[in-house]
Amino acid sequence: MKKLAIASALLSALAVTGTANAYQAEVGAAAAYVDPDNGGSGSALGVNGTYYFNPVQTRNAPLAEAAFLDRASNVSAQATFADQGDNVESNTYGVNAEVYVPNTDFFIGAGIAKNDTEVDLGPRTIDTDLTTYSAEVGYLPAPGLLIAAGLKGWDNDQDDGVDPTLRAKYVTQLSNGNDINLEAGASFGDLDEYNLAADYFIDKTLSVGADYYNNDLTDQSEFGVNARKFINQQVSLEGRVGFGEAGNNDYNSFGVAAKYRF
DSSP states (O other): OHHHHHHHHHHHHHHHHHHTTOEEEEEEEEEEEEEETTSOOEEEEEEEEEEEEEEEOOTTSOGGGHHHHTTOOEEEEEEEEEEETTTEEEEEEEEEEEEEOTTSSEEEEEEEEEEEEEEEOSSOEEEEEEEEEEEEEEEEEETTEEEEEEEEEEEESSOEEEEEEEEEEEEEEOTTSOEEEEEEEEEOSSSOEEEEEEEEEEETTEEEEEEEEEETTTTEEEEEEEEEEESSSSEEEEEEEEEEEETTEEEEEEEEEEEEEO
């Protein structure tokens, strides 16, 4: 009986240890500043939150990629409040969902966002709105690898459309024991945009990365460098510097963010 009690205590301790780093929600806040060469600088504040249907196990994975590697289904919401000078305000609200189909290697994702922009011209004010939405299905042929295809649409006061999309994400461990995250995505048709991103994990808590984005519809492209550090299992800080071009106007962007898991 004494041996059985000791064994039960050890199993209980191992179970607690195995889930000590689990989390089921993450909330964050971000701030950004854009400084164009031709004036008209802008700033933005954002908040976001994600709820996972089941606790996410961090295990021995990079903390930033724990949810993806754990195939954690979730719903998320975000809001951004931006302004450009004294006469342009732009607010965006969005919700997303990701579902990893249980007992399979399939993935389903969907999202919708609404942007409202107000331009104060003195005698009158111009209001515009833009709704974007997306849906995709994906497959995970190997651990840490997702390939997804879908549709991305938009609807504003003048036009609307839907374009096919394709993206891939791969998190793997290099020969030196460190991890790397690679991402690529594209939309084809009227939208005609693509993005690339890579993150190198110096350890499980710290990563540095680079990304590139191009959109022919808005005539915008941007290259960025970023870093993210987990102070502990729950709190992370990140920063990003971007170098972009919109039309004939060059700009620099600076962003910081903090997130908390529980």
